Amino acid sequence: MLVAELAGERVYAQEAVRSQQYTCPGCLTGVILHKGRIRIHHFAHRPEASCNYGTCETAGHLEAKSILHQAFTLKGLYTEVECHVPNLPGxxxxxxxxxxxxxxxxIAIEVQHSSIGLDEIERRSFSYAEAGIAQIWIPFLPKDWVERKSYSETEERFNLNLKQKPFEIWIHGLNKGYGAWYYDAEDKKFYFGMRLDGLTIVGPYDATELELFVTKRHKFVTPTYTWPAAYVAHFRPLFGLRFWHKTIGDIRNQIREERTRMQLSILQARRERVxxxxxxxxxxxxxxxxxxKFISAYFQDKERPEDKDVGLYWFDR
Ligand SMILES: [Zn+2]
Structure with a gap:
């Protein structure tokens, strides 16, 4: 966890000092402050604690939260990490x-490092929706995504041969054609992703380059997925998508055109061959x-077979 309490006040690990005894906001027992050089400063329960608040949190998850917190604070927006929202319907x-x-x-920003079940993500999503809190869900890119990219049209667009998990597909569904934003724990940057033959991602973007906008969606149910009527937040790069077009519709069209052009060029090549x-x-x-004419003359000259051979050879070429 990045935030613990001291006398009922929220304190960030970054600003905490070792001489104080901080407590877990969940169970109110004492926590240990970690201010190392390598991992991001954070608090952790004592080994014997049974509270599961902030456990199983990876360094990547802590960093992502901290980066987003700093970026939106810099923009002058009031921002809290690990923000307690009491009395939600769920x-x-x-x-x-x-x-x-x-x-x-x-606007609640949820970064999802590990896989999460559909029941769980839907439960959380519905409770934000019913409380009128806009939500944005950000999955992590897998560690080895760089090796998995199959082509790169520009330096900034990658087609990943990824099998997406159900919760990721759910997130794309929640965002309704606005794509989804991914976080890469390696370079600590954000990537815009669209589901087209696997996953096409555009990036990287620094958190400070992103702004938030909110759309409204209706409830929708399929046999597999359920999405609430909700306010959904999306990132938008301040300087536009680093792509040859600005909107998602344009990207879709571009990819469709490219595909058609590719098919046409295959046809063209076939036609040329014919x-x-x-x-x-x-x-x-x-x-x-x-x-x-003299070759046929040679053919007819039965007395000079060596000339006939030469003539045939020349002709067949
Ligand atoms: Zn606790």
Missing amino acids: GDRRADVMVWTEKKNR SAVKSMAQRREEAFEHRP
């Missing part, structure tokens, strides 16, 4: 990062018509 929740817009609306064969036959015919 029970209390702790948003990874909560951002307050200028109009005092709340016409190449044809013209070779034509050339052969022409060559036959314009063949030097």
Whole structure:
């Protein structure tokens, strides 16, 4: 956890000092402050603690929360990490990062490092929705995604041959055509992702380059997935997507066009091959018509078989 309590006040591990005794906001028992050089500063329960608040948190998850918190604080928005949201319909929740817009609306940012079950993500999503809190879910890119990219049209677009987990597909469904944003724990940057033949991602973007916007969606149910009627937040790069087009519709069209162009070029190549064969036959015919007469003369000269061979050889070429 990045935040613990001291006398009821929230304290960030970054600003905490070793001489104080901080407590877990979940179970109120004492926690240990880790201020190492390598891992991000954080608090952890004592080994014997039975509380599961903030356990199983990876360094990547802590960093992602901290990066988002700093980025949106820099933009002048009030932001809290590990924000306690009491009395939600589905029970209390702790948003990874909560951002307050200028109009005092709340946006919960959830970074999802590990796989999460559909039941769980839907439960959390419905409780945010019912509380009127906008939500954005950010899955992590797998560690080896760089090796999995199959082609790169520009330096910034990658097609990943990824089998997406159900919760990722659920997130794309929640976002309704706005794509989904992914986080890469290696370079600590964000990537815009679209589901098209696997996953096409565009990036990287620094958290400071991203702004939030909110859309509204209706409830939708399929046999596999359920999405609430909710406010959904999305990132938008301040300087536009680093792509040859700006909107997702344009990207879709671009990819469709590319695909068509590729198919056309295959057809074209096939057609050229056919016409190449044809013209070779034509050339052969022409060559036959314009063949030097003396060769046939050689053919007829049975006394000089070596000349006939030379003539045939020349003709067949
Ligand atoms: Zn605890």
